[in-house]
Amino acid sequence: xxxxxxxxxxxxxxxxxxxxxxxxxxxxxxxxxxxxxxxxxxxxxxxxxxxxxxxxxxxxxxxxxxxxxxxxxxxxxxxxxxxxxxxxxxxxxxxxxxxxxxxxxxxxxxxxxxxxxxxxxxxxxxxxxxxxxxxxxxxxxxxxxxxxxxxxxxxxxxxxxxxxxxxxxxxxxxxxxxxxxxxxxxxxxxxxxxxxxxxxxxxxxxxxxxxxxxxxxxxxxxxxxxxxxxxxxxxxxxxxxxxxxxxxxxxxxxxxxxxxxxxxxxxxxxxxxxxxxxxxxxxxxxxxxxxxxxxxxxxxxxxxxxxxxxxxxxxxxxxxxxxxxxxxxxxxxxxxxxxxxxxxxxxxxxxxxxxxxxxxxxxx
Amino acid sequence: xxxxxxxxxxxxxxxxxxxxxxxxxxxxxxxxxxxxxxxxxxxxxxxxxxxxxxxxxxxxxxxxxxxxxxxxxxxxxxxxxxxxxxxxxxxxxxxxxxxxxxxxxxxxxxxxxxxxxxxxxxxxxxxxxxxxxxxxxxxxxxxxxxxxxxxxxxxxxxxxxxxxxxxxxxxxxxxxxxxxxxxxxxxxxxxxxxxxxxxxxxxxxxxxxxxxxxxxxxxxxxxxxxxxxxxxxxxxxxxxxxxxxxxxxxxxxxxxxxxxxxxxxxxxxxxxxxxxxxxxxxxxxxxxxxxxxxxxxxxxxxx
Numbered sequence: 001x002x003x004x005x006x007x008x009x010x011x012x013x014x015x016x017x018x019x020x021x022x023x024x025x026x027x028x029x030x031x032x033x034x035x036x037x038x039x040x041x042x043x044x045x046x047x048x049x050x051x052x053x054x055x056x057x058x059x060x061x062x063x064x065x066x067x068x069x070x071x072x073x074x075x076x077x078x079x080x081x082x083x084x085x086x087x088x089x090x091x092x093x094x095x096x097x098x099x100x101x102x103x104x105x106x107x108x109x110x111x112x113x114x115x116x117x118x119x120x121x122x123x124x125x126x127x128x129x130x131x132x133x134x135x136x137x138x139x140x141x142x143x144x145x146x147x148x149x150x151x152x153x154x155x156x157x158x159x160x161x162x163x164x165x166x167x168x169x170x171x172x173x174x175x176x177x178x179x180x181x182x183x184x185x186x187x188x189x190x191x192x193x194x195x196x197x198x199x200x201x202x203x204x205x206x207x208x209x210x211x212x213x214x215x216x217x218x219x220x221x222x223x224x225x226x227x228x229x230x231x232x233x234x235x236x237x238x239x240x241x242x243x244x245x246x247x248x249x250x251x252x253x254x255x256x257x258x259x260x261x262x263x264x265x266x267x268x269x270x271x272x273x274x275x276x277x278x279x280x281x282x283x284x285x286x287x288x289x290x291x292x293x294x295x296x297x298x299x300x301x302x303x304x305x306x307x308x309x310x311x312x313x314x315x316x317x318x319x320x321x322x323x324x325x326x327x328x329x330x331x332x333x334x335x336x337x338x339x340x341x342x343x344x345x346x347x348x349x350x351x352x353x354x355x356x357x358x359x360x361x362x363x364x
Numbered sequence: 365x366x367x368x369x370x371x372x373x374x375x376x377x378x379x380x381x382x383x384x385x386x387x388x389x390x391x392x393x394x395x396x397x398x399x400x401x402x403x404x405x406x407x408x409x410x411x412x413x414x415x416x417x418x419x420x421x422x423x424x425x426x427x428x429x430x431x432x433x434x435x436x437x438x439x440x441x442x443x444x445x446x447x448x449x450x451x452x453x454x455x456x457x458x459x460x461x462x463x464x465x466x467x468x469x470x471x472x473x474x475x476x477x478x479x480x481x482x483x484x485x486x487x488x489x490x491x492x493x494x495x496x497x498x499x500x501x502x503x504x505x506x507x508x509x510x511x512x513x514x515x516x517x518x519x520x521x522x523x524x525x526x527x528x529x530x531x532x533x534x535x536x537x538x539x540x541x542x543x544x545x546x547x548x549x550x551x552x553x554x555x556x557x558x559x560x561x562x563x564x565x566x567x568x569x570x571x572x573x574x575x576x577x578x579x580x581x582x583x584x585x586x587x588x589x590x591x592x593x594x595x596x597x598x599x600x601x602x603x604x605x606x607x608x609x610x611x612x613x614x615x616x617x618x619x620x621x622x623x624x625x626x627x628x629x630x631x632x633x634x635x636x637x638x639x640x641x642x643x644x645x646x647x648x649x650x651x652x653x654x655x656x657x658x659x660x661x662x663x664x665x666x667x
Contacts, residue, residue: 008408078496078543081497105529106509106530109493109497112494113462113494115465117502122461122626122627123463123492123628125492134609135631137629147631159634161632162630162633165627166629167627168463207536207538209535210536212531213531213532213533214528214531215531246623268529275491317643321410321642323643323644323645324656330648331648334650338650338657339657344543356609358378
């Protein structure tokens with residue numbers, strides 16, 4: 001366990017694979033910057049790799065890291081729990097950071113709890129927000145100042161819980177991809193490089209990776225300007241066709257709730273929500289989605305939200321800008337017609353053209 | 365020979381049916397008051413253990429930490445084929461976060477000296493997926509998460525295909541090992557009728573005590589104690605007494621147990637307040653839909 005160290009840094013684990021940084025550590029550097037500025041301590045990235053670390057370190061600096069702790073060793077070429085956890089624990093014990101953030105990726109959710117157990121410190125998973133604040137334990141006279149408030153929905157989504165860790169530091173948290181906004185990189189920013197030599201003397205890994213394969217995601221939800229998403233209310237895989245059609249005529253991507261994925265309507269890559277992808281499109285169309293908090297956490301910052309649901313009291317309407325109370329099997333075809341047909345209103349000479357309208361003379 | 369497997373299982377609130385009354389003021393869950401189920405991915409972990417025993421011989425012991433009514437999931441495990449159920453229960457464990465829970469479970473599991481520990485990847489109430497990896501660290505067992513297929517098990521080596529979400533990996537690990545199992549790994553076998561008939565009468569000591577204090581409410585403390593001892597003995601003789609360990613039995617250091625022993629604490633809990641923003645409803649008619657589309661085009665959201 002680390003002593004509570006008020007001068008401790010804010011750290012972000014810089015997840016990388018095969019020499020390329022993942023996106024989530026860059027997003028976490030954005031939030032990390034806010035936290036470190038508030039706490040007035042440096043922000044550092046922790047980068048473990050076999051070689052070629054300097055290129056990634058430069059990028060981490062451009063995204064806001066003041067420092068990069070770089071550990072290069074052949075045993076770190078491919079991720080495995082024991083080697084990576086060992087190095088992070090060594091670094092934490094040497095430098096006593098106050099906060100360590102990880103992406104809640106397959107790697108992060110394997111690594112972070114292992115490190116937390118070894119350091120006997122607290123860890124909160126899948127945070128949807130991180131703030132700095134004070135905490136007074138009930139009945140106590142103490143006030144703990146400037147703690148990391150670790151915020152996440154809990155227990156079926158009926159509540160938002162704020163978790164703190166005031167005496168078993170570092171305060172550690174995992175955050176899913178897309179939850180924090182990626183900062184703008186600054187090409188002139190440089191992080192100072194702190195090289196650390198890992199000591200693997202007498203250490204034999206007890207696991208070997210024999211084969212591995214990565215596949216590209218079939219859909220890029222984070223980059224989509226428009227997302228049309230379906231929930232359990234779509235009813236059947238056949239009816240989910242309507243979601244695809246509407247997405248196609250808007251030039252958008254298809255999203256889905258966890259419930260729709262569990263029901264087999266569409267592949268997991270399309271999941272929007274706390275345990276899926278967090279998105280901020282210009283338009284999010286929620287069809288047959290009730291709006292459970294874990295889903296809302298993944299889309300409620302969309303610029304415009306249109307909800308279509310037969311249930312007027314569905315929570316989705318409370319975050320929507322536009323709502324249609326009706327059966328999506330009727331409403332979605334109407335929407336598609338209106339978009340393709342150029343929204344034509346009786347008595348108006350010119351219909352406005354939607355993106356799905358048949359090609360006409362350019363009118364810009 | 366065979367392999368000695370321990371499966372960690374959890375009784376969880378059915379999170380689709382939670383209400384505000386489920387939360388206590390200190391931010392922990394009032395577990396006693398909720399409909400409870402067998403955590404889904406733990407059933408997959410149990411199935412994986414039973415499949416190992418089917419193939420390689422050995423034993424399957426199921427462990428759970430919880431209130432006495434968590435004995436339900438142990439009975440369910442016995443119905444499906446587990447050899448032994450063990451309940452770790454103690455009021456002083458209440459309010460444990462993942463670190464305290466994994467500490468307590470590792471104390472219990474250490475006494476069982478398994479070759480392989482199997483856990484579901486995550487529980488549907490906390491959704492953290494932290495306890496499995498933390499138990500592995502405390503026991504110094506090799507951790508293999510996201511098991512989708514057990515490819516080979518021979519001697520002291522396990523070969524597993526892991527599903528990482530964005531791809532997969534085949535790894536080879538040296539025993540002793542802790543694996544976390546995905547719901548896609550297998551289809552859990554149903555309870556076996558004969559085992560159900562036999563083990564539905566299985567009870568842990570606390571359940572016997574609860575029954576006796578209810579049925580013999582009028583009797584004195586001594587009479588009740590005697591009856592509890594008598595019933596437990598009778599159950600044990602028929603192989604129906606579910607073992608029960610307290611924090612003392614597992615040798616746990618109380619500093620690391622319960623609410624006080626948890627590094628993470630709840631600062632506050634808020635009900636979701638759904639605030640309405642600027643919201644306009646459109647009728648579901650052709651005309652209503654056309655108006656909406658015009659609005660979206662006019663403010664450059666689409667088109």
